[in-house]
Amino acid sequence: MRNPLARLTDEDRARLRQHLRVPVLSFLALLGLLAVNVTLGATLPFAQVWALELAVVAVMVAVILLFSMEIRHEPPLVRLFAGLGFFWVAILVGMTLTDYLGR
């Protein structure tokens, strides 16, 4: 078969690079963002740090959806479904908070 790596032809290497570029880049991005969050969580630099942490998490989630799960290549319908899920989470949380924040 094709392994080990050393025996790959130049053409195979090019294909490998083409196919793995996005996964490796998103892997690095996720690790970097996680490092930011872990640092924030360990040092607690200021009072409202949770907001920043959640913003970083939102970016991580977006990276997984767009790049790891390849939503950007999917037809609009699949994107709609993914969006629908998050929108319904917003309904659940938002309407429940009308109670808890209004008490």
Next chain:
Amino acid sequence: MSGTSAIESGFAEREPHIPEPTLDRPIDYLHAQSTLRSWFLATDHKRIAILYLASITAFFIIGAVAAGIVRLALVVPDGAILTNDTYNKAFTIHGVVMVWFFLIPSIPATFGNFLIPLMIGAKDLAFPKLNLTSWYIFMAGALFTMVSVVLGGVDTGWTFYAPLSTAFSNSWVLPALIGVTIVGFSSILTGLNFVVTIHTMRTPGMTWFRLPIFVWAHYATSLIFLLATPVITTALILLILERAFHIGVFDPAYGGDPVLFQHLFWFYSHPAVYIMVLPGMGVISEIVPAFAQKKLFGYRFVAYASIGLASVTFFVWGHHMFVNGQSDLASLAFSALSFAVAVPSAVKVYNWTATIHKGRIRLDTPMLYAMGYIGLFVLGGLTGLYLATLAINQHIHATYFVVAHFHYIMVGGTVLAFLGGLHFWWPKFTGRMYNEAWGRISALFIFIGFNVTFFPQFILGYLGMPRRYGTYPPEFQLLNVLSSAGATILAAGYLFPMVYLLYSLWFGRRAPANPWDAKGLEWETASPPPPHNFLSLPEVPRVPYDYPIQERESGRQHT
């Protein structure tokens, strides 16, 4: 079509005096195979629909018997017939079985399963094995719940409110909770299958606006299955752990919040009302044009109203919680949004009425049920507006007014639509016609029996009789006896179809492909349909409900 081999292995061998049937038409899904195994491992959506039909009928009977016991107990005001404990268990079994094991799967799992592929011109649902799995999951959940009934029953009401269900009830709550949790997965998988099927399996030419409203309604229902059910799964898991391990999340003793359970519960259970109602609306939208022989009025509005209902219903759950201490802000928001539900509901009712207007109306059994549905749904819907109003809700909250209101929707709506649909598509399911006279008589019994049972409950509730009590002040006895008397008429109305429909299976007249001159792809294949539904891929070159256009003057028409 060479289908003889399957028949040879059946009863023809054992009873040689019966001549081998001559196949003047293709072999149908009922006779394609005849072993028990071929039923219990069936992946054909039509056979799975029949499995569901048999099981939910059994649960309907259990739930109806429990309701009968409740109505019997309420004939006397002092609880002399049933102890309070037994009474609590009877109404809980009635609620749990009727809601989770009859109403929610009723129309989607049977008619939806059977008809969606036929109506969109597909060979099957997208995931046939998953479809069978759904049925087994459903039966597994039912088994757990029935275990709790056999062991001694549950007394919490179908809503399982904490902390009654977690800290105080001494009945068999755990198996019932586990059963209901499991059944949720069956709903999710059915909804998933429908959504994917409707999106991907439509035959060429079957555009979204050529779909029958039945399919639109099931699409909306399936979205609710997918988006609401997981939340109650989580709520029930937490409730199970609360009861088993006292994790405290819903327990005020540790600072937990029982109202949070209600939020999670009603986030599902209010939309679940539309899981029960929307498919019924789909059924009515098929029956009314067929028996008025007229195009459905305002097709697009009815289609959009289905999606509209499925969306709006997620914003109104707090109207079940007006008196439980949720914030005034929440009550205001939920009350205001609840009124919005009336808009798409009314759109549908007006459109059905306009369809009937100046149609060539035939009052056959399915149409009788449909007319009953429209009337009762209007009453149920309008009383819903009373309940959405904050001030009035304070007065009638948790009274028989609420009981009457939701029975007008659930029984007057869903059960009538279920029976109407059953009579409408019975020839398609079984290939047999039932006795029309008995059909009309039982429809009349059900309509009268239903109203005699539940209309007095509006009055009782408004006068202040609370729900869920086995005793009541003596001055309420007359109306309660009236209600119980109505229940016996209703019971007779339910029993007739069980007899004459079963009878028709063996002795009914053979049904033609399209006994009602109805439009829709399901009527263009044989009754009952062949295993893969159509012998050739159907083409859809036209709009839905293309009934002949009628001239204004009666008697003249052109096509």
Next chain:
Amino acid sequence: MSREAEPPMAPGVGVARVEHFATVEQQRHAAVLGIWAWLVTELLLFSALFLVALVLRLQHPEAVKAAALHLKFWIGAVNTVVLICSSLTMSMAIAFSRMGWQRAMVRAMLATAALGSLFLVLKGYEYYADYEEHMMPFLALRPYALAETPASRLFVNLYYVATSLHGLHLFTGISILLGMTWMAAKPGFLARHQNWIEVYGLYWHFIDLIWILAFPILYVVNR
């Protein structure tokens, strides 16, 4: 960036049509839509737990903080790294399946399963450490370390519910993955069932996504 669509499939890689579908394209579309519909339900399932965490935080901020400081922050962080790595190996398995490199794909799948198992081992160790520190309030007979703040037990118990539900998903995922790897190692698999890898990959990435949400919501923001 020069990308128009997904990287193309290698020759000999594809999907065999099942009878009730009209075309292979329809079949692939149905599978992708089906898994996404399932993932939406998973999202709502976990979101309800996250909502409970939020409500606890709003109602008992001090108790939740006390409880969150007892969680094993660094084990959680390392586990997040482990899952991000497993996401990479899963993406690699998908890429190899598209390229037709079956053996590389099988190895990437095994690596994914191994990383998933490592996560579960670390999680198990974390539970053990919690047990040693008397941080299992749902055990009626064992003393609880934060007994003086009763509301803290709600958050700690919720942590167990959320992480064990996630662990259950991971365990199921690893089992399915190993079963699929066994089938995927057979000759001809990529010609018939390449889309299984794609569909499964979506599930795996999504379990990661749930953890990416759970880690900050349980461990980080309440510190």
